[in-house]
Amino acid sequence: MNAPGNDLLLLSGKVVTILLQAAMAVGALALAIAVPALIFFEDAVLEGVRAGSPMPLGEIPMLPLIGLLGIMFITLAALFVFFGKLRAIIDTVSAGDPFVPVNAERLSAMAWLLLASQLLTWPLVALALVIAEWAQELDDVDLRLEGDAFDITGILMVLVLFILARVFRHGAAMREDLEGTV
Amino acid sequence: MPPSMDDIEGARIMVKLDDLLYARRMTLTELAERVGLTLANLSILKTGKAKAIRFSTLEAICRELECQPGDLLGYRADAAEG
Numbered sequence: 001m002n003a004p005g006n007d008l009l010l011l012s013g014k015v016v017t018i019l020l021q022a023a024m025a026v027g028a029l030a031l032a033i034a035v036p037a038l039i040f041f042e043d044a045v046l047e048g049v050r051a052g053s054p055m056p057l058g059e060i061p062m063l064p065l066i067g068l069l070g071i072m073f074i075t076l077a078a079l080f081v082f083f084g085k086l087r088a089i090i091d092t093v094s095a096g097d098p099f100v101p102v103n104a105e106r107l108s109a110m111a112w113l114l115l116a117s118q119l120l121t122w123p124l125v126a127l128a129l130v131i132a133e134w135a136q137e138l139d140d141v142d143l144r145l146e147g148d149a150f151d152i153t154g155i156l157m158v159l160v161l162f163i164l165a166r167v168f169r170h171g172a173a174m175r176e177d178l179e180g181t182v
Numbered sequence: 183m184p185p186s187m188d189d190i191e192g193a194r195i196m197v198k199l200d201d202l203l204y205a206r207r208m209t210l211t212e213l214a215e216r217v218g219l220t221l222a223n224l225s226i227l228k229t230g231k232a233k234a235i236r237f238s239t240l241e242a243i244c245r246e247l248e249c250q251p252g253d254l255l256g257y258r259a260d261a262a263e264g
Contacts, residue, residue: 180233182223 010094017087024080031073038066058137064130071124078113078120085110099171107168111161118154192233196256199228202247217242 038045042062050057085106092098203210210228214221219239226232227239240251247254 177233180226180231182219182227182232182235182239 007094010090013090014087014094017083017090021080021083021087024076024083028073028076028080031069031076035066035069035073038062038069055138058134061130061134064127068124068127068131071120071127075117075120075124078117082110082113082117085113099168099175101169101172104165104169104172107161107165111158111165114154114161115158118151118158121151194258196258197227197230197232198254198256199224199243202249202253206247208247213243213246216246 046060046062049060089098089103089106092100092103199210203213210224211221214224217224217239219242227235240254243249243254244251
């Protein structure tokens with residue numbers, strides 16, 4: 001077994017999860033400010049945006065925009081929790097005791113969170129299309145949407161997480177048996 | 183509600199290590215050294231908290247205490263709760 005805290009894989013895993021969590025937190029925080037601001041101070045915000053824009057903006061699709069930002073907020077929050085759970089699992093691995101029931105619950109929760117964020121990409125893309133339509137009518141804007149709406153890697157990841165959750169549940173039970181064996 | 187006797191797997195199996203040790207005038211520490219188990223693990227067995235016992239452990243205890251597995255383990259059919 002690797003020495004705890006002296007393992008490059010675990011260390012990089014911890015660093016990456018911390019960085020990603022920080023990125024999600026910053027994004028979610030910005031959206032947590034932007035969405036209520038758009039809802040409650042729509043006129044003031046629009047006025048500011050129009051004044052700062054070098055070109056006429058036309059009719060900005062506010063409802064799709066707020067919806068888009070709202071869904072992005074939920075996705076970022078879900079991913080924040082996701083990476084937190086991943087780091088908690090990594091911590092149990094460094095502590096040398098990963099086969100505990102709580103890790104099975106964490107993996108299961110991670111699978112649900114990822115599934116939710118996967119499913120949310122569909123309304124996200126739909127709203128983005130509405131906004132893209134508006135943006136295309138403006139001069140000097142070349143906005144294109146790229147990527148697949150159906151992300152096979154994400155769906156596979158959800159499946160793998162659900163299966164891993166079961167593996168860990170089984171492993172935890174075996175571990176418990178082993179601990180009571182003399 | 184505390185789990186009843188039927189809910190706990192293996193709860194009707196008694197470990198009679200205490201009696202055997204007393205009859206042989208041997209301490210738990212001494213037996214632990216002889217069978218090559220930690221005192222902590224042997225205590226788990228003695229207090230009936232063990233979930234399973236390896237054949238190698240059983241063999242070593244029988245060897246050192248000069249007894250049969252049946253002398254070490256018993257089954258309580260009519261175990262009362264508590």
